[in-house]
Amino acid sequence: MQIYLPxxxxxxxxxxxxGMGGGVGFLSGLFGVGGGFLMTPLLIFxxxxxxxxxxxxxxxxxxxxxxxxxAHFRRGNVDIKMGVLLLIGGVIGSSFGVWLFTFLKGLGQIxxxxxxxxxxxxxxxxxxxLIESVNAMRAKKRKAGKRSHSHNWMxxxxxxxxxxxxRLYISAILPILIGVFVGILSAIMGVGGGFVMVPxxxxxxxxxxxxxxxxxxxxxxxxxxxxxxxxxxxxxxxxIVLALLLLIGGVIGxxxxxxxxxxxxxxxxxxxxxxxxxxxxxxLTFDLxxxxxxxxxxxxxxx
Amino acid sequence: xxKRYLKLLTCAVALLVSASSLQAKDxxxxxxxxxxxxxxxxxxxxxxxxxxxxxxxxxxxxxxxxLEDQTVHLKERKLGIWVNTEHLKFEDVPSFYWVASNRPxxxxxxxxxxxxxxIGLDDVPITPxxxxxxxxxxxxxxxxxxxxxxxxxxxxxxASPLLFLNDMLFRTKINFPANxxxxxxxxxxxxxxxxxxxxxxxxxxxxxxxxxxxxIYNFAHQQSLLxxxxxxxxxxxxxxxxxxxxxxG
Numbered sequence: 001m002q003i004y005l006p007x008x009x010x011x012x013x014x015x016x017x018x019g020m021g022g023g024v025g026f027l028s029g030l031f032g033v034g035g036g037f038l039m040t041p042l043l044i045f046x047x048x049x050x051x052x053x054x055x056x057x058x059x060x061x062x063x064x065x066x067x068x069x070x071a072h073f074r075r076g077n078v079d080i081k082m083g084v085l086l087l088i089g090g091v092i093g094s095s096f097g098v099w100l101f102t103f104l105k106g107l108g109q110i111x112x113x114x115x116x117x118x119x120x121x122x123x124x125x126x127x128x129x130l131i132e133s134v135n136a137m138r139a140k141k142r143k144a145g146k147r148s149h150s151h152n153w154m155x156x157x158x159x160x161x162x163x164x165x166x167r168l169y170i171s172a173i174l175p176i177l178i179g180v181f182v183g184i185l186s187a188i189m190g191v192g193g194g195f196v197m198v199p200x201x202x203x204x205x206x207x208x209x210x211x212x213x214x215x216x217x218x219x220x221x222x223x224x225x226x227x228x229x230x231x232x233x234x235x236x237x238x239x240i241v242l243a244l245l246l247l248i249g250g251v252i253g254x255x256x257x258x259x260x261x262x263x264x265x266x267x268x269x270x271x272x273x274x275x276x277x278x279x280x281x282x283x284l285t286f287d288l289x290x291x292x293x294x295x296x297x298x299x300x301x302x303x
Numbered sequence: 304x305x306k307r308y309l310k311l312l313t314c315a316v317a318l319l320v321s322a323s324s325l326q327a328k329d330x331x332x333x334x335x336x337x338x339x340x341x342x343x344x345x346x347x348x349x350x351x352x353x354x355x356x357x358x359x360x361x362x363x364x365x366x367x368x369x370l371e372d373q374t375v376h377l378k379e380r381k382l383g384i385w386v387n388t389e390h391l392k393f394e395d396v397p398s399f400y401w402v403a404s405n406r407p408x409x410x411x412x413x414x415x416x417x418x419x420x421x422i423g424l425d426d427v428p429i430t431p432x433x434x435x436x437x438x439x440x441x442x443x444x445x446x447x448x449x450x451x452x453x454x455x456x457x458x459x460x461x462a463s464p465l466l467f468l469n470d471m472l473f474r475t476k477i478n479f480p481a482n483x484x485x486x487x488x489x490x491x492x493x494x495x496x497x498x499x500x501x502x503x504x505x506x507x508x509x510x511x512x513x514x515x516x517x518x519i520y521n522f523a524h525q526q527s528l529l530x531x532x533x534x535x536x537x538x539x540x541x542x543x544x545x546x547x548x549x550x551x552g
Contacts, residue, residue, distance in 0.1 A: 001344075002344060002345075002346040002481075003343055003344065004341060004343055004344065004345040004346070004516060004521070006512065006515075006516045006517075006519040006520045007519070007520065007523055008484075009482065010481060010482055011345060011346040011481035011482075013496035025407070034506060038522050040477060056328070059535070059538055060538065060539035062542065063533055063537075063538035063539070063541045063542040063545070064542060065542065066315070066538070066539050066541075066542025066543055066546070067541075067543070067545040067546040068542075070543065070544075070546040071546065072544075081503050108374065108376050108387050108390055109386070109387060111387075112384075112386050112387065114385075117323065150335040150471055221539075225535045225538075225539075228531055228534055228538070229528065229532060229534075229535060230531070230532070232523065232527050232528070232530050232531030232534060233527045233528050233531055236523050236524055236527060237475035238523065238531060240519060240523075240530075240532070240533075240534050240537065241519065241532065243538065244537070245536075245539075247538070247541050251541070251545040251548075252316065252546075255549055288385060289384055289385075290383055291380075291385065293387075294447065294450065294451070295377060295378045295379070295447075296375055296376065296377055296444070296447035296448070296450075296451070297375070297376040297377075297378055297380065297387055298373065298374070298375055298376070298447075298451050300451050
């Protein structure tokens with residue numbers, strides 16, 4: 001059954017979109033990630049214009065983050081003070097990101113920047129995750145005690161604040177900077193940015209793992225909401241019909257994923273996710289390197 | 304399907320009779336529908352163009368979609384990856400261009416007339432904005448754009464067949480793909496005798512978004528801030544609903 005998307009202005013198979021939402025939702029429930037980094041490239045593969053894919057995916061992430069953060073709130077796993085600082089940075093970063101997006105779109109380079117960002121970030125994160133999970137699988141036998149984060153230059157920064165939930169006393173500049181960086185990624189790549197923020201919170205800030213996911217989801221809601229509104233205003237590229245279809249599939253898929261994930265071990269899950277991330281990265285790299293069928297690219301309008 | 308055609312042909316005959324007796328026109332043309340409606344289930348459509356002519360002669364039909372600006376980028380390999388480098392902007396390019404005739408257009412009209420009337424892919428009015436672009440480059444960019452439009456089935460490569468049912472009646476089918484632009488389409492029908500255009504008829508066709516499609520599109524473009532907020536509110540509600548359902552389940 002075909003459905004015509006009013007903003008993307010193409011006709012797509014409704015079951016294909018529901019299936020993609022379900023598949024990515026399953027993975028996001030399984031691994032506890034947003035799934036934007038998989039969904040946006042998939043949408044581009046099936047012919048959704050990249051600008052629409054990025055903006056619409058941001059809208060979908062608002063929904064999946066709201067649904068995720070509520071569960072974490074109930075367990076008290078959200079550091080609101082830290083979240084608000086990350087959020088301040090996120091709003092600055094995503095606003096700048098949407099401006100940059102519009103500017104690059106005008107230059108005719110937005111598709112390239114989206115794809116390159118994916119290649120770089122998926123490549124780095126996928127490799128790091130793979131190494132980490134392999135190490136973890138090996139170290140399990142040795143039972144190495146986990147040491148807390150070490151003191152370094154970051155502890156010399158001004159504007160120190162106390163974060164009771166995270167049991168930290170660090171400079172407010174750090175979470176804001178992380179927020180800015182993730183906000184820019186969110187706007188350009190159509191992702192929540194959890195895959196960058198979660199490692200940054202654990203390894204850079206030294207936050208306890210228990211509060212990291214809830215706090216990052218809390219921040220992601222507001223940043224992706226900001227991206228959605230700004231993209232709607234400056235690029236008219238949020239397709240609400242597409243977002244709703246992805247949502248329905250995603251919600252159902254995520255439930256199955258979460259149940260299935262409970263039966264697998266953490267290191268194995270992360271190793272598997274790392275392989276998927278690397279596969280998406282390789283596919284995108286392949287498309288950039290292989291000579292295109294037609295060396296010309298086309299766009300309506302102009303500059 | 305056949306029934307529908309028969310009905311349309313009856314209409315055409317009726318049209319012919321009334322037109323020829325009342326107005327004494329040499330050419331009468333009509334469409335199976337004056338409006339193409341883009342609704343939620345739209346996946347392209349086919350229209351039947353039918354008409355009647357008086358006397359001998361060939362018929363050429365040209366459909367032109369609303370004009371739009373187009374930018375063509377050339378991809379080149381830089382540092383191992385393919386990036387957009389040079390670009391050329393074309394103004395007022397027909398978003399849709401389609402020709403039908405009862406035999407090849409080059410046998411019907413001389414080349415200079417085809418050029419003057421802008422009939423055929425070689426004569427689609429596509430001119431770049433930049434005057435200084437050298438002509439070889441211009442031709443390559445133009446050819447690339449036409450190639451792309453043909454691939455997207457927005458331009459017809461060769462003239463589609465137009466069938467004569469007898470000395471008077473003719474019909475042809477026009478295919479509109481799902482990615483067709485909205486706006487006003489002008490359909491020119493030429494009656495040609497001895498390499499001369501005897502008469503021509505212009506029929507207008509409207510391609511419009513209807514119902515929910517139109518409402519969402521207009522909402523997004525006319526009240527974009529409200530639309531963005533609306534999208535976020537819907538997403539929050541859906542997320543909350545999903546969570547509530549999950550807890551119970």
